[in-house]
Amino acid sequence: MIEVKDLQVKYDDFVAIDNVNFEVKEGEFFTLLGPSGCGKTTTLRSIAGFIKPSNGSIEVKGKNIIQTPVEKRGLGMIFQSYALFPTMSVFNNIAYGLKIEKYSKAQINERVMELADLVELNEEQLQKNVSDLSGGQQQRVAIARALAKRPNIVLFDEPLSNLDAKLRKQLRAELKRIQRETGMTAIYVTHDQDEALEISDHIAVFNNGKIEQIGTPREIYDRSATEFVCKFIGEANFLETPFMTYLNEQTTGTPFNLNARHYIREEKIKLWVNEDSKAIPVQATVLDEVFYGTFSTYICEAYGTTLRIIVKEDGNTPMLDKKAITLYIDPYDILEYGG
Ligand SMILES: Nc1ncnc2c1ncn2[C@@H]1O[C@H](COP(=O)(O)OP(=O)(O)O)[C@@H](O)[C@H]1O
Ligand SMILES: [Mg+2]
Numbered sequence: 001m002i003e004v005k006d007l008q009v010k011y012d013d014f015v016a017i018d019n020v021n022f023e024v025k026e027g028e029f030f031t032l033l034g035p036s037g038c039g040k041t042t043t044l045r046s047i048a049g050f051i052k053p054s055n056g057s058i059e060v061k062g063k064n065i066i067q068t069p070v071e072k073r074g075l076g077m078i079f080q081s082y083a084l085f086p087t088m089s090v091f092n093n094i095a096y097g098l099k100i101e102k103y104s105k106a107q108i109n110e111r112v113m114e115l116a117d118l119v120e121l122n123e124e125q126l127q128k129n130v131s132d133l134s135g136g137q138q139q140r141v142a143i144a145r146a147l148a149k150r151p152n153i154v155l156f157d158e159p160l161s162n163l164d165a166k167l168r169k170q171l172r173a174e175l176k177r178i179q180r181e182t183g184m185t186a187i188y189v190t191h192d193q194d195e196a197l198e199i200s201d202h203i204a205v206f207n208n209g210k211i212e213q214i215g216t217p218r219e220i221y222d223r224s225a226t227e228f229v230c231k232f233i234g235e236a237n238f239l240e241t242p243f244m245t246y247l248n249e250q251t252t253g254t255p256f257n258l259n260a261r262h263y264i265r266e267e268k269i270k271l272w273v274n275e276d277s278k279a280i281p282v283q284a285t286v287l288d289e290v291f292y293g294t295f296s297t298y299i300c301e302a303y304g305t306t307l308r309i310i311v312k313e314d315g316n317t318p319m320l321d322k323k324a325i326t327l328y329i330d331p332y333d334i335l336e337y338g339g
Contacts, residue, residue, distance in 0.1 A: 041189060176199045212226045
């Protein structure tokens with residue numbers, strides 16, 4: 001559906017993004033994830049048509065749109081700042097684009113009601129001035145307005161960043177629902193890993209103007225392709241050489257390269273395993289434990305390595321009031337970089 005090929009954008013001499021390649025399938029939720037300044041907005045604005053790339057192409061359904069002006073690309077756009085008309089009613093904000101396109105009054109009415117329903121704004125709110133709504137409600141208006149003309153593709157640039165944590169979580173789930181219900185293709189920019197994992201079909205992880213990995217949330221998290229992705233997407237324990245040497249002595253599989261750097265995610269270390277498990281037992285000392293309700297964390301020490309372990313409190317947790325315990329590590333869960 002959308003194919004970005006060899007995209008490069010320069011601001012004067014500064015190369016903001018380079019060699020950016022990805023493909024977005026029809027109806028999917030595709031996320032550009034990365035820290036501030038890595039080139040997410042630059043990429044999105046190139047797709048929107050606000051920026052002219054210095055190299056590469058952007059194809060929509062096989063047609064290169066690089067020369068197509070913004071208004072002819074037929075995309076919906078939603079930004080961090082709502083960019084609404086503050087003195088207009090909610091209704092008129094949502095209806096704005098439809099009025100310009102000279103839809104009939106009845107058509108406009110019907111479409112606005114449909115959209116209000118979709119983003120869960122009620123009739124009373126539709127009559128209010130936008131400035132009288134909360135941030136979360138204003139963002140619902142912005143979403144409704146962007147969807148008014150039924151764009152096939154909708155671009156989102158950190159639309160939830162200005163909202164407080166609780167509202168952000170709620171709207172996240174709603175955005176996903178809206179995307180599914182409308183069948184739109186979404187390209188979504190965020191620096192928030194949890195957000196990306198929760199709502200995306202595929203994620204492209206950006207670092208320094210380049211893509212480090214593209215994959216499903218599970219692939220990005222479980223099989224992080226680079227050390228940067230591994231550390232950016234979630235917490236991971238660094239495994240020191242004595243630890244890896246011990247694992248190599250125990251394993252029946254291919255030994256690890258001791259010149260490489262190794263990590264394991266906190267929740268992949270187990271305190272118990274099934275009998276047929278290939279996990280390697282590791283004797284460890286418990287230094288600290290903290291109970292969080294649904295899970296607990298343990299700080300342990302083994303073979304010169306400090307490990308933080310997350311254990312779900314599901315009623316099967318062994319009593320851990322002892323100082324010496326056995327941890328189980330499945331070699332498959334170890335991520336190896338460099339070397
Ligand atoms: N208009 C501009 N002029 C010069 N440099 C810019 C401009 N916009 C962005 N940049 C630079 O390009 C890089 C990528 O920026 P941006 O795409 O906004 O990153 P992100 O959205 O991931 O935070 C940054 O180093 C930023 O400072
Ligand atoms: Mg940005």
